[in-house]
Amino acid sequence: MKVAEPGNPARLGWFERQGLKLVARPYLSGAFATTRLLERLPVEKTALKDLTAGYAGGIFDGPMSRRVYLTDPAHSVPFVGSKDMLVADFSALPRLSRAEAESPSLSYMELKPGMTLISRSGFNAGRRSYVRSDMVGFWSSEHVMKVVPNQDRIQPGYLYAFLASRFGEVLVRGGIYGSAVKHIAPEHVGEIPVPRFGDAVETEIHELVQGAAELRAEFQAGLDAATRDLFRTAGIEELLDLRWHEQGRDLGFAERGVSATSLRALNFQPRARGILERLGERECVSLGEVCAGGMLRTGKRFKRVEADPAYGVRLVGQRQSFWVRPEGRWISAEQAPDDILQEDETVLIAAHGTLGDNEVYGRSILVTGSWLDNAFSQDFVRVVSGDSGVSGAYLFAFFRSEAVFRVLRSMSVGGKQQEYHTKLLRGLPIPVLTQPDRDRIADTVRAAYRKRDEADRREDLALVKLEAAVTG
Template sequence: MKIASLSNPVTSDWLREQGLRLDASPYVSGSLEAKKILERLERTEPLANLTSGHSGGIFSGPMFRRVFLTDPRHSVPFLGTKDMMAADLTGLPRLRKSDAESAALSYLKVKPGMTLISRSGFNAGRRAYARPDMGNCWASEDIVKVEPDPNKIKSGYLYAFLLSQFGESLVRGSVYGSAVKHIEPHHIAGLPVPRLDKAVEGRIHRLVESSARLRAQYQTDLVSATRDFFDSVGLPELNDIQWHQQERDLGFEVPSVAHVSLRALNFSPRAQMLMEKLSSAPGKLLGQICTGGQLGSGVRFKRVDSDPEHGVQLVGQRQGFWLRPEGRWISAAQAPSGIFARDESIMIAAQGTLGENEVFCRPLFITGSWLKYAYTQHFLRVVSGDPEIPGAYLFAFFRSEAAFRLLRSLSSGGKQQDIHEGLRAEIPIPLAPLADRDRIAATVRAAYQKRDRADVLEDKALAMLTAAIEEAIG
């Protein structure tokens, strides 16, 4: 339960300022407290005075009928409220291009430097910076776009403020609703934005921009590593399998069925073709590669909540694919050692449903700063036991569309799917020459080093902004 701070209690003046709004959100979220703190600054400006563009630069969009396609020639990447938080944008749904470029929706195209704010649902109030690789994406009506006026404020500085503890309180305080939370553009138009020394604002902006560029390079490197993987094993056609353009799996026959499975999906002709192509290249089965490593789910355990000072953050399947996870904090002392991951482990979301845009069968690569987190049992752990086949090399394969479709074909279960324990060990992994493996692995590792560096720069920008505001208010 949240309560107002006893050191800064809600007063009747605050109630009048909020139009006698009686729901607790703006008071216990710290929104009013943040406003009172910012009033002590020499200069602040309303957010609406610092933006430009469609509807003054703070807008969402109309509700519309979404028609999704798979052919990149006739579609554009489409960001939803969860997608805008994602680290890897490769698997985004694609909106029909003719609709996206129409007069009714063309202004929903994302511009690098925008601040994106989720405006409805469970994720209402989360913020993301439009990095360079989002420049060809369209954003849904559930995202508020904040387009800064470059003649009045630096985009990176504005984002850093909205992401900071002050911006967090102000934006969260604008949320309204009970069952379904909402934020409307006009609710945040009056947020007070502190104006600092131009040199300070410039340094913060450059840090945020550098962070965004590194995250875009991270994306480019991963795509390059996967393409290099299939080129190096002599299967370049698997870089673009055009799954949905192939004939559907209807009315096929299976000459013989073993006791392992009777489920038709496990014998999908399209998946079997993928299996045959992968088997045609020199390689090993996944079960053989993971001998001495790990190929199995995590341990089940009771979660004992803890504060951040004494606990560890637990990452689940939903937030695991975000740039920054937002899991609950648990006591590591009250949990088994298997909650942590070894360096270069691959975590595959192994429980879920078969929706086209669900994370089920999507992989994570655990290295660097992500080794400090704990992980739920819902991930399939893939850890190589062969030093000549590093996890970074395997990840270049598992993040591909071909691997995703193959893993989906190995589903078992009812409402909640899992990846068949016996069939997953039989996945053929093509092995490139050692020099190529090393190069591919190095590309993946470099990508994750850039991602970690991007996080450091963003944290540095936030620390600089917070210190500057606290110094200014005395």
């Protein structure tokens, strides 16, 4: 149990500043210690609510509303929840009815570049993200708090950097309340003191954050371009616009030639079989053949042995592997199997989960660049090419598509927790293009990931400069 320091007990004034909330977290989280540190800084401090503008003063969430999901881009908008705001690749976001989104009750929930988003409820309460230029036209749920900077008073990149820093994190999370379900309310972050360090410092930090956001938008565009290039070059461009749910449910179908491989109806799903048949019309090689001499299996189960970050590796699980910046526990690599660390350009497929459309089961990531420093749990299929002509970057451009996601789901076996039928997975057809085509697509993916790493570097540098300004 965490207790207050005997020499620094909670005071009545603290309760008044927290709206007389009688929960211990704000007083033990370090929020008040950080506030006192900022109060002692010999610079101007301004309450967050005085640096924002717009609807409800510029710090707001939204009303509970019905969710009408559609798939047609002409009649829907990308919809961001408290978990979705953390992901690196927005291509799999759910889509909300445009009529609902643009209604008077929800129209102000549209995201604008430069906003800082704060997840305000649930397991992810208190996490922050920055709205990029490619998020124009996105809407957010009531579980995402918006902080809209008054750009006449503060630059959006600097405001985000402060809220994303360790100082901002303590102050934002200090306002969390609730027992089973955690919450943050706009009034609990409006009083956060934001230190001002002058135009030169704040502009430098803003430009680093804004540059990182632009690079992440280019990362997204690069991945989308690589996947489009692959499908168009293979002559299966229609699979890019799959409209899965518009094809009707797979009911009342018959299957002939069933073998001992599987008797599960899902494995013979007509919609997925249609995708496989279309792929089969092109020149393809099976995934098992591509990975002969490489790797195609899930990781080994192992016991986690906690370690200090100076001596351990960060273990990334399924959900966090899709975030912009993963968080994870630090474990001893010496007490874990070798396959927790990946070769360059290993494709990892989330291998365990349920069949909900918004679950990560069936989605893929590419491990390259700075992410090679992370360890990954056993809950991924490791896809390592054994063919020098078929790179991991090329495979990833294929695996990240909606068509492959649906085919992988159709290969599921299990009860509540699903996983892939190994024989069906080995038989997955991979389009064979000319070597120059494969190299071009792979180079597009690699360039996108270099931009992602550079974005991380710039954001880290912005936080270092902010911390130096505060502590110096």
